[in-house]
Amino acid sequence: MSLAIVHSRGLDGLSAPEVSVEVHLAGGLPGFTLVGLADAEVREARDRVRAALQNSGFKFPDKRITVNLAPADLPKESGRFDLPIALGILAASGQLPANALGDYEFAGELSLTGALRPIRGALAMTLAADRRGRRFVLPAESAREAALAGAPVLAAETLLAVCSHLAGQEALAVLHTDAATPQTQTLADLADVRGQTQxxxxxxxxxxxxxxLLLAGPPGAGKSMLAARLPGLLPPLARDEALESAAILSLAGQFRPEAFGAPPLRQPHHSASAVALVGGGSTPRPGEISLAHCGILFLDELPEFERRVLxxxxxxxxxxxxxxxxAARQAEFPARFQLVAAMNPCPCGFAGDRSGxxxxxxxxxxxxxxxxxGPLLDRIDLQIEVPSLDAADLQRLPDGESSATVRARVIAARERQLARQGKLNTALSTxxxxxxxxxxxxxxxxxxxxxDRLRLSARAxxxxxxxxxxxxxxxxxPCIGEDQVGEAVQYRRFAGA
Structure with a gap:
C-alpha cells in the first residue's frame, strides 16, 4: 500500500482539532516533502524521522515521500507529529499493517534513537480523542498526565514499542485514572504566621x-508569607475545574500530575511583559492569568509592574x-483567577511605619x-494595610489557628454559596x-x-x-447586617486606594 492515513491532534488555543497525517509513496527521485502549513519544528521532523526509523531497525523507503498534514489551513507546531509521520511511512511502505491504525490517535516527538519524548497539550488532546472513541498513544511521560482525563491511554517508551503493539506482538501498557492518582501536596500552614490577626x-x-486581595505594608511585615498560605485555605478543585486547569497548564508544558486537583498558584516577576501575563505570540499561548485559572495569581511588588501590563x-x-x-490567529482562554497582590506603601517601603x-x-x-x-484598584475587593510586628510579637510562639481549621470554615461557607446561587459570591452579577x-x-x-464619605463607585x-x-x-x-457591612467597608480603606 503506497498511501497511509494516521490520526493525530493539533492545538488551537484550548481546543485540540483532529489532524490527519497522510503519507504517500511514489516513484521517482527519492525525496521527502512535508505540506500542510507546518512551522519550522514540524518541518525538521524529516531528519528526526529518518534517523529514528533507521536506528530502530526499519528501512527508510528510497522513494518520493509526500506527507500532508490536513486540514491545510490549521497551523501545525511542535514535534508532536514525529510519531504519526513515522508510522505513516512504515504503513505506506508495507512494514506495518495499515489496518491497525484506524482505532488510535498518535502524538510524540522522536529522538534520533527512536525514543519518544514528552509533548505539550497531552491532556487536551486526549479529551478530544476520547470523544471520537479512539485511544491515544503517547510518550510514557505524557501518558501519565493524559490519563487524568479518565480515558485509557497507551504509554510507549520507543517507536519500536508502538510498532510491536500495532503488529500484535507486545501490547503497550494502558494507563487509567487510577494509575495517575495525584500525591498529596504539603502546603504552608497559616499557624506559622505570628500576629497579623486582621x-x-x-x-x-x-x-x-x-x-x-491587596496587601500593603513595609518590607518584612509578612505580605508574601500570608499570600503563600492562601492555597492551604482553599478546597480541592471540582473535577471539571481540575481538568480545565490541568489542560491549560499542559498547553504550556507546566502541568505536574501530583498537583492535579490543587488550585494553581502563579507568581510572575514584576518584569513580566503584557504578553507573558495575558498570553499571546504569533501562535497564541496562555499567559499567567490563564495558567492561574481556578487558582491564584500573586503579584508581588505590584507598583513595579508596568502600568500597561496591570x-x-x-x-x-x-x-x-x-x-x-x-493578524492571522485568534484564541480565547479561560482566566477565572483570584488576584492577590502585595505592595509597599512608598518607594522606600516604610511610610507610616513605627520606625520613622x-x-x-x-x-x-x-x-x-x-x-x-483607580479602575484597577476599584476591581480589588479587599484592600488592607499589613503593619510591621514589634519585638514582642516576633518572639511570641505562633498561637493562631491552623490552615485546616480555617479551611473547614471556608468549605462550609462555600457550600452555602453554592447551595444558594450555584457560584461563589465574587461571581455574582448586579x-x-x-x-x-x-x-x-x-x-x-x-x-x-x-x-458618601468614601466616594465609592457603583462597582466598589x-x-x-x-x-x-x-x-x-x-x-x-441568613441576612447581611450592619456588622457585616461595616467590616466589608473597613477592608476598602487602604490609603493608597
Missing part, C-alpha cells in the same frame, strides 16, 4: 468568597476570559501609588447582588454613608456587598 481574617474572607488585567478580572487577537525611617516626600509617595490606576446581597435597614444606612459598592455576603456566610447568617 490580615489572617481577610485571608479567610478572600478564600471563602474567591475575592481579590491595565491588561482589568477585563479578565471582570469577564473571567481573555481573547487574544493577532521613611524619608519619601509626599510627591514621591503620591507618584508611587499613582502607578496603580441583578444577583440586588436579589441576594441586600442588607437590612441598619446595614443599608451604613452602606449609604460609606458611599457592589463589591462591598459581595464581601459582606461572604462575611455573613462565614457566620452562617
Amino acid at each position: 490580615a489572617k481574617r481577610v485571608l479567610e474572607i478572600a478564600a471563602a468568597g474567591g475575592h481579590s 491595565e491588561a488585567l482589568r477585563e479578565p478580572l471582570e469577564s473571567g476570559r481573555i481573547h487574544i487577537s493577532r 525611617r521613611c524619608r519619601c516626600t509626599p510627591e514621591q509617595v503620591a507618584r508611587y501609588r499613582g502607578r496603580l490606576s 441583578a444577583e447582588i440586588d436579589r441576594l446581597c441586600t442588607p437590612d435597614a441598619a446595614g443599608s444606612t451604613l452602606a449609604r454613608h460609606a458611599i 459598592y457592589h463589591r462591598i456587598l459581595r464581601v459582606a455576603r461572604t462575611i455573613a456566610d462565614l457566620a452562617d447568617l
